[in-house]
Amino acid sequence: MSVEKPMRMRGEFGTLYGREEDLMTSTQANGSGLTGTVASRAGELTEVFERGLRENLGVGASLGIRQEYVGDGRTRYYLDPNPATINAMFTVHGGVLATLMDTAMGSAVFTRLADGVAYTTLELKVNFxxxxxxxxxxxxxxxxxxxxxRRTATAEGRITDAGGKLIAHGSTTILVLQPGS
Structure with a gap:
């Protein structure tokens, strides 16, 4: 299967990734009532995530991670465990839980970064x-x-089940990647 390399576009609403005909502005992608840079980043994040699902790319598509809410420094993602997420003990693999948490915490940080600023995880700590x-x-x-x-960010996350029981909690340190760095 051939995967088209996404185009990176910089514009009024930040940097968007994807084919030009598939891109939406953050205003179109974001119906949350957020404003300014947070709205721009939330919309950008939502569009990139949804594109990954449409085109079967990324961890959202492969593990079944879904975005429920993106706001100012806060996010909520969910996962309905399925056979692809289990380990040899027939429980959800710890790496899947860590990926869910890493996705949510990194996304929360992303909403607070200026347009054109990217990020990557430096450290991930998960308590199962x-x-x-x-x-x-x-x-x-x-x-x-x-x-x-300017150089790092931190976030915390909590995974709960449908009954509200704590499954895991953790934290991350994020490397903030300024343009040109």
Whole structure:
């Protein structure tokens, strides 16, 4: 299968990735009532994530991670565990839970970054509290920014099951990538 390399476009609403005919502005992608840079970044994040699902690209598509909410320094992503997410013990693999948390925490930081600024995870710490079986229970990860600086940012996340029981909690340190760095 051939995957077309996404085009990177810089414009009024930040940097967008994708084929020109598929791109939407953050205003079109964002119906959340957010304003300014946060709205721009939330819209950009939503569009990139949705494009990945449409084109079967990225962890959202491969693991079933979905975006529920993107706001100012906060995000919520969810996962409905499925056979592709289990380990040899028939529980959800810790790496899948860590990926859900990393996605949510990184996205929360992204909403606080200026247009044109990117990020990557420097450190990821996950505390697993209990295992998860394939019982049909949705897992939800809420993430919130703790700090955003010029070079690094931090965020915290919590994964809970449908009954509100804590499954895992953790934190991340993010490397902030300024344009031209």
């Amino acid at each position: 509290i209990r295992s998860v079986t394939l019982d049909g229970s949705r897992l939800t990860c809420d993430a919130e920014v703790v700090h955003v600086g």
